Amino acid sequence: MSTQPAYQRILLKLSGEALLGDQQFGISPEVTAFLAHEIKAVVDIGVQVALVVGGGNIYRGERLARAGMDRVTGDQMGMLATVINALALQDAIERVGGMQARVQSAIRINEVCEDFIRRKADRHLEKGRVVVFAAGTGNPFFTTDSAAALRAIEIEADLMLKATTVDGIYTADPKKDPEAKRYDELTYDEALHKRLGVMDQTAMVLCRDHGMKLRVYDMDRPGALLKIVTGDMTIGTRVNR
Numbered sequence: 001m002s003t004q005p006a007y008q009r010i011l012l013k014l015s016g017e018a019l020l021g022d023q024q025f026g027i028s029p030e031v032t033a034f035l036a037h038e039i040k041a042v043v044d045i046g047v048q049v050a051l052v053v054g055g056g057n058i059y060r061g062e063r064l065a066r067a068g069m070d071r072v073t074g075d076q077m078g079m080l081a082t083v084i085n086a087l088a089l090q091d092a093i094e095r096v097g098g099m100q101a102r103v104q105s106a107i108r109i110n111e112v113c114e115d116f117i118r119r120k121a122d123r124h125l126e127k128g129r130v131v132v133f134a135a136g137t138g139n140p141f142f143t144t145d146s147a148a149a150l151r152a153i154e155i156e157a158d159l160m161l162k163a164t165t166v167d168g169i170y171t172a173d174p175k176k177d178p179e180a181k182r183y184d185e186l187t188y189d190e191a192l193h194k195r196l197g198v199m200d201q202t203a204m205v206l207c208r209d210h211g212m213k214l215r216v217y218d219m220d221r222p223g224a225l226l227k228i229v230t231g232d233m234t235i236g237t238r239v240n241r
């Protein structure tokens with residue numbers, strides 16, 4: 001296998017649920033350690049890595065929203081949940097020898113992490129540090145997928161990756177429909193028109209309009225991230241303009 005990177009800078013989007021492992025709530029130390037090792041493998045070959053993480057393992061807004069909670073308050077709670085996850089990832093990454101990480105938040109929370117400053121993020125990445133972007137876009141009504149798309153575009157990532165628990169995008173939910181087929185490649189317009197639920201529409205339109213390439217892949221598969229960044233085109237589903 002080639003160890004030459006095919007991409008210089010990537011942005012990896014992790015869902016909050018991905019951090020659950022086999023728990024019902026919170027952060028699995030086994031999962032964060034596994035992710036840190038997967039990330040180290042690509043940092044070691046010189047790839048610059050930025051992360052965006054969701055918050056669904058800590059806070060899910062739907063139930064409280066149904067019970068009448070104000071949407072903006074709920075979204076702010078979700079943003080804070082992503083800060084907790086980002087700190088956990090920073091810690092796990094720095095506990096793997098030879099890596100440094102910096103958390104940058106879209107909402108000001110200086111005592112715990114840096115503010116999001118694009119040029120500073122750029123510098124960290126150039127120095128080989130993993131940058132974890134926290135607190136979404138800093139605004140209610142935007143998902144962490146949209147935040148990931150926005151940050152990927154801002155830092156001029158060569159590839160955005162969406163880590164999920166299935167190995168790509170399917171014609172239907174493969175956990176429910178045995179006939180579901182995996183796409184090797186799709187355009188954003190196809191994904192939008194077929195309502196494939198890859199990401200929310202805001203995120204997909206942002207990626208489409210700015211020509212951001214996306215790969216959806218199974219994060220539980222050890223070595224998959226390294227294979228993708230060294231040019232393996234067979235893993236997951238590629239989404240392009």
Ligand code: GTP
Nearest residue numbers: 101102103109110111112113114115120123124127
């Ligand atoms: P260089 O400028 O490349 O040396 O980067 P650096 O991040 O190592 O240096 P800096 O002096 O900016 O930061 C030193 C440490 O303080 C790092 O762990 C940063 O994450 C942290 N840090 C920087 N700014 C803030 C902030 O506003 N809030 C918090 N909580 N930590 C910060």
